[in-house]
Amino acid sequence: MNRFQVFPDLPIGNNHIRPRRLRINENIRSLVQENKLQKTDLILPLFISEKGTKRFDIESLPGVYRTPYDDLINEIDGIKKLGIHAIMLFPVIDISRKDLLGTEAYNPDGLIQNSIRKIKETFPDMIIFVDVALDPYTTHGHDGIINEKGYVLNDETVEVLCKQSLSYAACGVDFVCPSDMMDGRIAAIRTTLDTEGYTGTGILAYSAKYASAFYGPFREAISSGARSLDKKTYQLNPANSREAVREAILDIQEGADMVMVKPGLPYLDIVTRIKSESEVPVVIYQVSGEYAMLKCAAQNNLIDEKAAVLESLLSMKRAGADLIVTYYAKWICENIL
Numbered sequence: 458m459n460r461f462q463v464f465p466d467l468p469i470g471n472n473h474i475r476p477r478r479l480r481i482n483e484n485i486r487s488l489v490q491e492n493k494l495q496k497t498d499l500i501l502p503l504f505i506s507e508k509g510t511k512r513f514d515i516e517s518l519p520g521v522y523r524t525p526y527d528d529l530i531n532e533i534d535g536i537k538k539l540g541i542h543a544i545m546l547f548p549v550i551d552i553s554r555k556d557l558l559g560t561e562a563y564n565p566d567g568l569i570q571n572s573i574r575k576i577k578e579t580f581p582d583m584i585i586f587v588d589v590a591l592d593p594y595t596t597h598g599h600d601g602i603i604n605e606k607g608y609v610l611n612d613e614t615v616e617v618l619c620k621q622s623l624s625y626a627a628c629g630v631d632f633v634c635p636s637d638m639m640d641g642r643i644a645a646i647r648t649t650l651d652t653e654g655y656t657g658t659g660i661l662a663y664s665a666k667y668a669s670a671f672y673g674p675f676r677e678a679i680s681s682g683a684r685s686l687d688k689k690t691y692q693l694n695p696a697n698s699r700e701a702v703r704e705a706i707l708d709i710q711e712g713a714d715m716v717m718v719k720p721g722l723p724y725l726d727i728v729t730r731i732k733s734e735s736e737v738p739v740v741i742y743q744v745s746g747e748y749a750m751l752k753c754a755a756q757n758n759l760i761d762e763k764a765a766v767l768e769s770l771l772s773m774k775r776a777g778a779d780l781i782v783t784y785y786a787k788w789i790c791e792n793i794l
């Protein structure tokens with residue numbers, strides 16, 4: 458007898474164990490709902506461009522746009538009014554500022570540095586996450602410094618990432634988010650920040666960042682490299698899960714305050730595993746390709762957008778995600794929550 462066969466002698470129709478009682482109507486269903494989506498679960502990615510005064514639509518991400526630096530305060534004001542408390546900044550850097558070494562990443566007068574200061578002046582309680590990696594700043598689009606064969610050099614890159622993190626911390630960022638997948642970068646960044654007195658600046662480590670085909674539209678959004686740039690020597694193999702757990706545990710040991718799994722929906726098993734094998738908050742990133750798939754299907758009337766978006770994000774919470782980075786954040790606050 459298995460545990461569901463409590464009354465094995467009763468014919469099916471007479472069995473008084475009826476789980477459907479808990480689904481009879483909306484009010485009962487909501488009483489017993491195990492996971493809920495809240496505005497405080499959401500982190501909104503924000504693309505900032507140096508030039509212009511108007512929003513610039515991103516063709517590959519319908520409904521998402523680049524905000525010009527000059528319109529930043531207005532944009533954040535709108536975001537705050539929707540009830541969003543956390544944003545993640547991405548720069549759109551002019552090609553003339555890019556080089557082989559990504560030096561613009563730690564320019565004290567750079568676009569991200571200025572944006573952090575500007576936002577914090579007006580909205581000190583808006584939580585700012587900033588990506589730490591060199592891909593927006595390198596001419597080749599890789600996340601680090603490459604040798605003549607195109608291989609991304611680990612320790613040389615980590616040195617630059619420390620400078621980049623320090624420069625963001627000095628502007629008042631809440632969390633630096635190394636997304637580069639170099640070995641040992643969390644310990645190096647933590648040490649650098651602490652040595653310089655930024656003990657309160659947090660680290661959200663992109664611990665399980667997979668070499669994914671779902672990043673295509675993002676690369677167009679920040680004008681970085683070819684859509685299919687091969688990053689397999691540093692990002693994880695989609696076929697692996699134990700390697701992701703190892704990366705997360707290493708990052709936590711090195712001082713990460715939170716860890717990230719990215720992309721989202723294809724990697725829910727990774728979220729569940731990391732959640733059960735660690736104690737820090739786990740963040741999931743619903744990446745640009747996931748957003749584009751939902752948006753395009755909805756625009757072609759192939760799915761019900763509200764239902765499909767809510768289902769996708771609830772499944773991330775069910776898997777164990779504490780926070781969700783999503784291009785849908787504003788839309789969800791406007792249309793669902």
Ligand SMILES: NCC(=O)CCC(=O)O
Nearest residue numbers: 636671672675744745746
């Ligand atoms: N480091 C940030 C990303 O790579 C974002 C990818 C995406 O949204 O596709």
Ligand SMILES: [Mg+2]
Nearest residue numbers: 638639640704
């Ligand atoms: Mg690692």
